[in-house]
Amino acid sequence: MRLISLTLRNYRVHQELTVAFDRSRNLIGGANETGKSTLAEAIHRALFLRAKTGGRTQKEMVSTRHLGEPEIYLTFEAAGSTWELEKRFAGAKGSTRLTASGATPLKDDEAETRLAELLKSETASGGGAAKLLPTLWAHLWVWQGSSGDDPSGHASDHKDTLVHRLQQDGLAAVMQSATDQRVREHVAARYDELFTATGKLKAGSPPELARARLAEAEASLSRAREIAGRLEQAAAEHERSERELAEIDLILPGLREQKVVTDAKLLEVAELRRQEEARQHAWQTAATLARQLAEQDAAIRKLHEQADQSRDSLGPAERMEASLVAGEKEARELSQSAETSQRQSADAIRTARLRHDCAVASIAVLEKAADLARLTARAAEASQLRTDIRGQEEALSQLPAITAKDLEVLRQLDRAASQAEASLSAMATGIELIASDVAVSLDGQALVPGEARTLTDTGELKIGPGTRLRIHPGGGISLADARLRLEASRRSLKDALDRHTLRDLDQATAVLQLRQTLTQQIAQLEIRWKALGGEVLSAELTAAGTAHEAAKSELERRHAAAGSPDLPGSHDAAQQLRATLQQTLDEAEKAEAVTRHHAAQLRERFEAAAAKLQAHGDQAAQARQSLRDLETKLRILQETHGDATAREAALVKARDAEQAATGSLAATKAALVALSPDALAADLDRFVRAIAQQEARRREAENLRLIARERLTLDGSTDPQAELSHALARHVAALEIHASQQRRARAIEQLHQLFSSCREGIDRALVQPLADRITGYLQCLFGPAAQARVNVSDTGIEGLEIIRSDDSTFGFSVLSGGAREQVAAAVRLALAEILAADHDGCLPVLFDDAFAYTDPARIQSLQRMLDLAALRGLQVIVLTCTPVDYSAFGGKTIGLR
Structure with a gap:
């Protein structure tokens, strides 16, 4: 199948477009929005969309720029013939x-059916067309934006066709024979009877039933063995329990007697510990009282010493305080005198500064007046220019508004009128009869020799009885039509001149020249006006006047503040006065700085003396307060605890009580140590634990004896050994049946695996030629070491892997965006090459801007791959925004604009 040519009418952006395709290589280029993707879509819908399809799918094809229904005319080769396909998409009226x-041409449904047979594909129609269309020939039509999608699905979609073609190419030897197939199916059926989809044995299958019977036999054998063993164990346990009960009756009385003795000693220990706690409390009380009395006596003695020391140190501090008061007074008087001098210097500086500022204000007034005068002169010149501009603009406004484009339109209309007039002159046909020996008539009216007539429309000339001629003046166009055309051209020209109020074309040319001259003059005047600052001159003049008035007001305020001194009459005099006043101000500021420095030093001296006096006074006051606090505290302590003699007697008495409590406590602790209370508690725990163990042992032995008696009574009614022998025989038989069923199941499983592995080998052998073709294309991109590996399953191709020169393997999903585009194109070309055998050895493969992520260097290798596809018989069509990138492709170039 090969595309020959395409014509579109009223299809989206295309009003009418015709493209003739090369048989092998085609490069269609154009900028964005020129309709490249629309062209690809139109070919696809002509092949696969029924013409009577309506709804949204049909509306998307309708042009918003051109009137008429979308029409497609496609010429292609298929089934050994050249076919012309015409489709008009008009909903239910489509054809x-x-x-x-x-x-003979085929129409509508008959044509659609035959077209589907030629393409070996279904066609889309109705509401599901939008979803079905993208899947039809998706391996050949690489739509914009889908070039990087995994191509494995395309191979899976066409697996049956691929297998059929590959078998015909010489791989039939690897296919299974009919007998092999029947055996494989029989084994698969037996396998399905025995095993689940996960490879486990099915419930209810013979192996599973044998396993269940074996498990039942094993359970019966286990029960028989358990009964026989249980009977023997019961006899042994009954004898053992009797021995243990006798032994426990000998041990328990001694343990209980030892526990009674230990309990009595522990009661004695508890009483001694209560005595120890009371005597410990009495000793702590006596010791605490003796310690507190000693601490109080020491504190009172220490307070006496501190009060004496405070009285001794207070005398020198009071004498130092009197000396500091005299020094502080002297420093304060000197500081006040220096501050008075500083204020006088500051007043002198203020007077000098006011006079200086007045002189500066007078300079500002003179400068603002000069600026105002300059701006006034400029404003007058700019005003004159503005007047000249208005005059030129007024002259320009009185001329007809015509542009160079308008003049060109008038000239075109004038040329059209001239051409119509020339056509009219050449249109009429004249007929004159010179001489004739037979009757001649024109439109039924006889012509006489020497008579001439003018034809302005079709006429019939009859010569004699058997000759009739039809004459068409002007090649079929009547003189009346030519006259109408001339009148229409003149009327269009006249209307255009009237719209601009022009007399003729010459006046229009003169008016345009005059308008251009006036426009240039206006532009030159505006340049001069702008150079003078005309746009902002008014604002500047107003600002200058405001500034001058503000400077005058400032001068009046400064003059009044300075005592109204004489003002200079000129700018130079004002500058000289400002310089003189500046010098006076500088000298006053220097004098004031010296005075201020001296005053600061004296103020610091006064502040230091005052701070020293304050600090010493605070310290003296603190010392006095501290002495008073010590004396108060000492008096309270003496009132509370007595004088030295009373305190000494109380301390001796407390120490005697402490010594007596210490002896009593020591005697109690010695008695406790003699009884070893910790060992007694451990002994009691040990005796209690031993008695509990022996009693628990007695209960266990009694329970064991009771259980053994019951078991001997119950199990002794039958013969356990006979039951065990029968169970052993049943188990041996079930074991043999289970082994036989397992061997059969394993054999069927191994046969199934063998047939499955052989089938996988056949699938790999079938798909290998596809992998080899893909490898050939990939080597154009990645070098001679690159290989493709195709993985297969029952449903088709599961995935594609690329092996590079360094033996590294990459799945399609991990490739970069550009690499996915290139590898997907290689797979599509390989599929098309194999499937082309069902389409006269050729299929078109269309790439719609399919390599957006491919870098320019790889584009060169890509062209080698596309050329290889063309050499192998495919028709390659590349649509791109950058056709210059494919200059080495060597295909037919078609440009869209």
Whole structure:
């Protein structure tokens, strides 16, 4: 199948477009929005969309720029013939026409059916067309934005066709024979009877039933063995329990007697510990009282010493305080005198500064007046220019508003009128009869020799009885039509001149020249006006006047503040006065700085003396307060605890009580140590634990004896050994049946695996030629070491892997965006090459801007791959925004604009 040519009418952006395709290589280029993707879509819908499809799918094809329904005319080769396909998409009124070379045309449903047979594909129609269309020939039509999608699905979609083609290419030897197939199916059926989908044995299958019977036999054998063993164990346990009960009766009385003795000693220990606690409390009380009395006596003695020391140190501090008061007074008087001098210097500086500022204000007034005068002169010149501009603009406004474009339109209309007039002159046909020996008539009216007539429309000339001629003046166009055309051209020219109020074309040319001259003059005047600052001159003049008035007001305020001194009359005099006053101000500021420095030093001296006096006074006051606090505290302590003699007697008495409590406590602790209370508690725990163990042992032995008696009574009614022998025989038989069923199941499983592995080998052998073709294309991109590996399953191709020169393997999903585009294109070309055998050895493969992520260097290798596809018989069509990138492709270049 090969595309020959395409014509579109009223299809989206295309009003009418015709493209003739090369048989092998085609490069269609154009900028964005020129309709490249629309062209690809139109070919696809002509092949696969029924013409009577309506709804949204049909509306998307309708042009918003051109009137009429979308029409597609496609010529292609298929089934050994050249076919012409015509489709008009108009919803229910759509039509299809399919014509083979030299055959009767097919129409509508008949044509659609035959087209589907030629393409070996279904067609889309109705509400599901939008979803079905993208899947039809998706391996050949690489839509914009889908070039990087995994191509494995395309191979899976066409697996049956691929297998059929590969078998015909010489791989039939690897296919299974009919007998092999029947055996494989029989084994698969037996396998399905025995095993689940996960490879486990099915419930209810013979192996599973044998396993269940074996488990039942094993359970019966286990029960028989358990009964026989249980009987023997019961006899042994009954004898053992009797021995243990006798032994426990000998041990328990001694343990209980030892526990009674230990309990009595522990009661004695508890009483001694209560005595120890009371005597410990009495000793702590006596010791605490003796310690507190000693601490109080020491504190009172220490307070006496501190009060004496405070009285001794207070005398020198009071004498130092009197000396500091005299020094502080002297420093304060000197500081006040220096501050008075500083204020006088500051007043002198203020007077000098006011006079200086007045002189500066007078300079500002003179400068602002000069600026105002300059701006006034400029404003007068700019005003004159503005007047000249208005005059030129007024002259320009009185001329007709015509542009160079308007003049060109008038000239075109004038040329059209001239051409119509020339056509009219050449249109009429004249007929004159010179001489004739037979009757001649024109439109039924006889012509006589020497008579001439003018034809302005079709006429019939009759010569004799058997000759009739039809004459068409002007090639079929009547003189009346030519006259109408001339009148229409003149009327259009006249209307255009009237719109601009022009007399003729010459006046229009003169008016345009005059308008251009006036426009240039206006532009030159505006340049001069702007150079003078005309746009902002008014604002500047107003600002200058405001500034001058503000400077005058400032001068009046400064003059009044300075005592109204004489003002200078000129700018130079004002500058000289300002300099003199500046010098006076500088000298006053220097004098004031010296005075201020001296005053600061004296103020610091006064502040230091005052701070020293304050600090010493605070310290003296603190010392006095501290002495008073000590004396108060000492008096309270003496009132509370007595004098030295009373305190000494109380301390001796407390120490005697402490010594007596210490002896009593020591005697109690010695008695406790003699009884070893910790060992007694451990002994009691040990005796209690031993008695509990022996009693628990007695209960266990009694329970064991009781259980053994019951077991001997119950199990002794039958013969356990006979039951065990029968169970052993049943177990041996079940074991043999289970082994037989397991061997059969394993054999069927191994046969199933063997047939499955052989089938996988056949699938790999079938798909290997596809992998080899993909490898050939990939080597154009990645070098001669690159290989493709195709993985297969029952449902088709599961995935594609790329092996590079360094033996590294990459799945399609981990490739970069550009690499996915290139590898997907290689797979599509390989599929098309194999499937082309069902389409006269050729299929078109269309790439719609399919390599957006491919870098320019790889584009060169890509062209080698596309050229290889063309050499192998495919028709390659590349649509791109950058056709210059494919200059080495060597295909037919078609440009869209």
